[in-house]
Amino acid sequence: MSKITEAAIKEICASCGNDRDRLMDVVNAVQAKAGCVSDESIEAIAKQLSCHRVEVESVVSFYAFLSKEQKGSVVIRLCNDVVDKMNGVDAVAKAFEDELGIKFGQTTDDGKITLEYAPCIGMCDQAPAALINNEVMTYLSTDKVKEIVKNLKACNDPAKLKHRLGDGNNASEMVHSVVHNGIRKKGPVIFADYDKEAGLKNALAMSPVEVINEIKTARLRGRGGAGFPTGMKWEFTRAAEGKKKYIICNADEGEPGTFKDRAILTERADLMFEGMTVGGYAIGADSGIVYLRAEYAYLTKLLEKILQDRRNANLLGKNVLGKKGFDFDIRVQMGAGAYICGEETALISSCEGLRGDPKNRPPFPAQKGYLGHPTSVNNVETLCCVGRILEMGAAWFAETGSKGSPSTKLLSISGDCQMPGVYEFPFGVKVSELLKEIGAENAQAVLVGGPSGQIIGKADYERTICYDDLATGGAVVVFGPERNMLEIAAEYMEFFIEESCGYCTPCRVGNVLLKNGLDKILAGKGEPGDLAMLEELGNTVKTTSRCGLGQTSANPVLSTLKNFRSTYESLVKESKDGMQPMFDISAALNDAETIADRKSVIFKN
């Protein structure tokens, strides 16, 4: 039974202007109110938005936070990322199961509490962590779980679970969360003190083309990982034909091991909005959208408050800061749990109320993006850089960093190290220097750029973090000497299987086959020929996949095959008798022996 009336759905749809393009907001609202988007709700939404019901069903079935089946009024999403596993999430998981008396994927008999796993929720530096509805719980232990469950059973209100609040804005009324910023190293660009509004004022004193030129002179490149020159992106978007243009801030950081945007969104959102406004002015947009991952919903009140403050101060709205003809405002678009939406065209699809499927390119977003309008999608950190460049000048920006990669980069560092957290390093820092600073000099391996990046070993520690060497969107995960790198690679493949949109064959099927291949080797059933098979398969997935997810999803396998070859080789051996090592006759006969109540005579154990 759905807990929502058709009238309530009508109201929700009406509040979104009965606009089919706002489907994400509609289904998010229905899910929040009813704990599901049932078949009846789907039917009602379709009627209200004048679309086919299967379109709504398609969207609901795509996002992890949306569900046709009834969930509890409280949903516990325990993060089972690799780093959480390294920090003992399995014991925490068992404690949740024991205390609640249910397994993962189930809801308590009274229908109140649902227990689920979630991939990286952006809290690797304070793992194990969980989302309880929109509230974040960090540094979980079995004792903490007992307390949480006890409190939930008593009051059923996740907001009442928090005792010690985090630092900075986390402690503010708007956020009220236990999350710690974890800012360990402040650099000159993102976390330094800055002159609010100066960047925007300077920008508005220039022509849009001059602003773009300033960004080009600063040689700012995208901080999300791909590293596309921001000035060029803006130039294309500005030059593209279209009356309406958009700038979208990609705040969907979902790469496992990444949480640096969390710190920005908490402490530097104003700077980010300033950068967006500058971008809007530069490309000729009057609207901006922040696409915020559902896992960071606890920050929405703060973001909305800052936006309202900016509107009140005429930093947004009509004739921004008195600049005639420059109208600009920003809205926040919530995601609903899909890593793929960090891919810019998938993000645009999601904003349009569609499944988070990436789009075909060309046309590129700069030509035809959100709703067909020229659109620039920029990373949270990139937009902060924009604000600072306009404040301090392009020359200042290039003072730090390396030759090809000016300025600084925020790194989210976690795993087997003494001091996990957010670090602002100048580009060009050596991995070895970084390891020393974070207290991880005995690292066996370092994941640079998240699972879609590279897993490197000691031989590569003198390499540098920059666009021309080890490029990264910011995730750095450290693995100590005792970790099994094949297991780690297999975990990350599981992540990509879960998060593939399924649009193209190589990513949808190939990742499953890669994972199965790794599991075979980990089970001690692998043969030398399997390594070549994995390599070839990985290359097919990499070469033929349609978007960045599939083009990089084989990296955990390919980079460990390259950098940890001896681990693989020690695990595989040739089966000399022509038998397939994977075939397990006793397992295959188990069912029949039970049903027939007799043991195999042919295959006696």
Add this chain to the structure above:
Amino acid sequence: MAKPKVATTSLAGCFGCHMSLLDIDDRILKLVELVDFDKSPIDDIKEFTGQCAIGLVEGGCANEENVRVLQDFRKHCDILISVGDCATMGGLPALRNTITLEECLNEAYLDGPTVYNPDGVIPNDKEIPLCLDRVYPCNEVVKIDYNLPGCPPSADTLWEALVALLTDKPVSLPYELIKYD
């Protein structure tokens, strides 16, 4: 010089592939000139008499006896060929692979719309080989050297492949002979 030996068997198959082998018509006389048959339903030799050059396996593995025979073939045959779709991908018997063995037996002996079984007994004599949890394509159980697709592979497909192997030539089937039906 002794003629190379060939062995054949049908596991969870329908003997259609063996029929197809007989379909090579008068070329069977040539084949007998080229090879001796060892364990095979064609000459009714029940167990291997020695090492064979080529083993032809029809059908996948649905029960323990299939596994035993297939493993025996692998041990006794230098080259092992999976003949037909059942050997290669499980074929029609593998239609049961999406349900549990229990459901499958219940449907076959108790619940199926055409079942007449007044005693409601699922056959369970100790002589009946135990079924596997699902039907396994041959190459999941042992290593297979060549696959000859088809349901069944045509007589020409079998002939071409055998002649190539017996004359030390690479097995490369022309377009018309690679068929999955």
Add this chain to the structure above:
Amino acid sequence: MSDKITFTIDGVEVKAAKGQTILQAADEAGIYIPRLCNMSGLIPYGSCRVCTVIVNGRPQSACTQPAAEGMIVENETEELLTHRKNIVDMLFVEGNHYCMSCEKSGNCELQALAYRFGIAAPKYPYMFPNRSVDATHPDIFIDRNRCILCARCVRASRDLDGKGVFEFVGRGPNKSIAVNANARLKDTNLDITDKAVDVCPVGAIIKKRVGFAVPIGQRKYDTKPIGSEIEAQNK
């Protein structure tokens, strides 16, 4: 003639009209680029990835990539053949393709590609997924065991029939084709005369009471490889 684009495929000069994709231009030039999800008359979709070619050193799907002046396209290389075979293998093991009992056998484009590539058996283990069949409609049935998620029916129903009967649900390995009804195909407005019914490259959407209409030996791909009709123009 100046609005014609000139580029090369495997060193052969090809002309394209402005706005044409690499695949369209190749077809007209009598060069076959293998493909599955692409179909003339439908908006290019780029999901199967079989038509992946190397354009100026970078992989692109030929069905979605517009031809551009001076482009250097590689099509028939060992490397691409390996990738294409791997993709076809993936599609075979991902679903349940019982060709021996499929009405589409002999006319199936997935099977035909495997034949053209000389694939005797896929190199990956079969997954034997549990998928559903919907035979509730009086004239048509869906067998999801055979679906390769190419979206031809989605596109045809939406863009040609103006109906939107089909859409995908789920994501990743759980993605499947759904219909615009609470549950079943019979509750949609799909009609036997719809274009969407005719576009399936495999046997996932089948008209009832047709069965095995064409004898073995006379079916589309029994003797002539897929693509040979395109290559024939080149002779």
